[in-house]
Amino acid sequence: MSQVITRRTFLRRALAVGVSTPALAGLLAACGGGSATPTPTMGASTAASPTAAKSPTAAMMTTPTTSSAATTAASPAASMTATTASGGTATTVRITGPYTGEAKALTGAGSTFAAPLYTKWSSEYEKLTGVKINYQSIGSGGGIKSLQDMTVDFGATDAPMTDEQMQQAKGGPILHIPTALGGVVLTYNIPELEGKDPLKFTPETLAGIFLGTITKWNDPKLVADNPALANINKPIVVVHRSDGSGTTFILVSYLAAVSADWKSKVGVGTSVNWPVGIGGKGSEGVSGAVKQNPYSIGYVELIYALQNKIAYGMVKNKAGNFVTASLDTVTAAAAGASKSMPADLRAIIVNADGANAYPISGFTWILAYQNMQDQAKAIALTRYLWWGLTDGQQYHKDLGYAPLAPEVTALALQKVRQITVNGQPAFPGK
């Protein structure tokens, strides 16, 4: 504890002298209760300071090549912190009440997938600090657009922003802060199999079904893992989402990861040009269509399947195991992917490593500007994010979201520390 304080006073002194190094501050802060290792800090500051004295991290973000170089240098240190002192970071700094000088209201918009979580966060956080968070679930694309136009204080998305989108943002570099995980499950309706064991899908069969190359349930490729399908000589009715959706993004990311054909013919997006099938609006549209059409298959979020008690199939993961989607197996996917996490945390974690990892999983992110103008809002936002990533994670399981793996939480907290206002770190540290 005392160590942390001394480090902060050092930082304040450093800032007073005029050495403005937010990156340094972020790294120092992220090292939290761990041992003070000067080497990565030096690396980051030397990489940043000559180019832009005011906001070195900004320079890092806009030029991807230097960014990746600089952050790969920093990330071993970060993941080290994550494994050694992740619990420490979470407990040393806790948001316990209001803070003088913070804004009393924030607005955010975006992801509908994460909306129940953010709504819960908002109400709990307002009770704790009196800060009102007004979140509008207008869809990830809308969230990105609102943030680009700076009409909201933060955005939220299920698909990471593309480089092109990041460049169009009016307020400079944007940080991706993962807040939760979701899985996508395959739900089907085969009357003969009702109440029987769940179907087993492999990457090949899933790609085949959604590409339209596997058209019957008794296709030898499907029967190989599911002998029960041998006599189901019925055409497969594919049901997909008709609205643009993070759920679709995760599924097609998976299909593109496992099938070269999918990648070249259909590609990845929140809505794609589906080769086969009918579209249902929203999860209720898809599950409704599946329920009513015998011999159909569709996909919904894990949360939706759990809440509505919809049965779903198992999927073969990268390690070769058939895995049933659950909050644990989705979190396991994030843990498996954390080793190869890109520095900006825009990670697609489909088909992740790990014996128990469910392969069709993905993050949902909060998007924030790295360099904020309004000090009061910057303080409020960083404190909100910090709280959400630490104490806020307790609400995930009740709402059906998979919590972040500790390794990822540490990386995300580090991003919160990188948010600056007028060149200084915005997070007050309590």
Add this chain to the structure above:
Amino acid sequence: MVQQGEVVGAEALRRRQRDIGDPAFAGAVWITAAGAVLTLALLIALLLHDAWPAIRRYGFGFFVHSTWDPVFEQFGAASFIYGTIVTSLIALILAAPIGIAAALFIVEYAPRWLREPVAFSIEMLAAIPSIVYGLWGLFVLVPVMRNGVEPALQAVLGPIPVLNRLVAGPPIGLDLLTGGVILAIMILPTVMAVSREVILAVPDLQREGMFALGATKWEMIRYAVLPYARAGMIGAAMLGLARALGETMAVTLVVGNSTTQIRASLFTPGYTIASAIANQFTEADKAIYFSALMNLALVLLLVALLINLLARLLVFRFVRSPAGVRV
């Protein structure tokens, strides 16, 4: 001029007030009317502005291609346009006769005590939110269509050449026909309410005149009521059609939302312009994707405009023909 000078006090005052009041009122109505026109103009201007990148890039091809691929940025609206027109026409074909017949029943046949309840319950249909129609459609209408109506249609129309093309393919229930049926239910109150007003407006003298000539009730309706009300009833149907064209939520839930094929069969899953915009607008993350959707909105406006013009022509033609003469 001389007479004006002779006007006495109170009269003069009133006239002066009228002198101020008239132009003021005229100005006010001018402004409101201009406001309405200006809003439309601004709307079109905005759509044109936002759709411009897509118009420039895809040009006329936007109307004829049916590939809609946000990933590879191939945008063609043909299947949306087709779906919009087909579902709206089905709705019109189903709703117009039923709506007009219901209006005739209420005005001409129903006993007095029954009129208000029947009219009220049909008008209540208009107050139901479209998402409720959609969910009802998905969970109630779709199974009925798939298991009942569509197989029956196949049995009846199957052996007839040409017409059997309309019912080809497996009945899934989520298709253009179901979209059209749900639209028909939704526009029914509009058609019915307007037709009822129009029929009520037929002077009783006409009816009595027909009866005096010894006409039966049907003959009275056929020769006195329908010709008189015809223009208004076409207007009612067109109002309904306009609503069908722009309806979004309910159709989206039952129409199948698929652009993969344009086929004659009404059992093909389709897509409408309004559904496409509602489905994809929130997640349109690329500039050209957004622009293509705006272009779709412009197309919808164009289709609506065309249909309105057609309706005007129809009404014009019927109004000019003398009432009561078979046309």
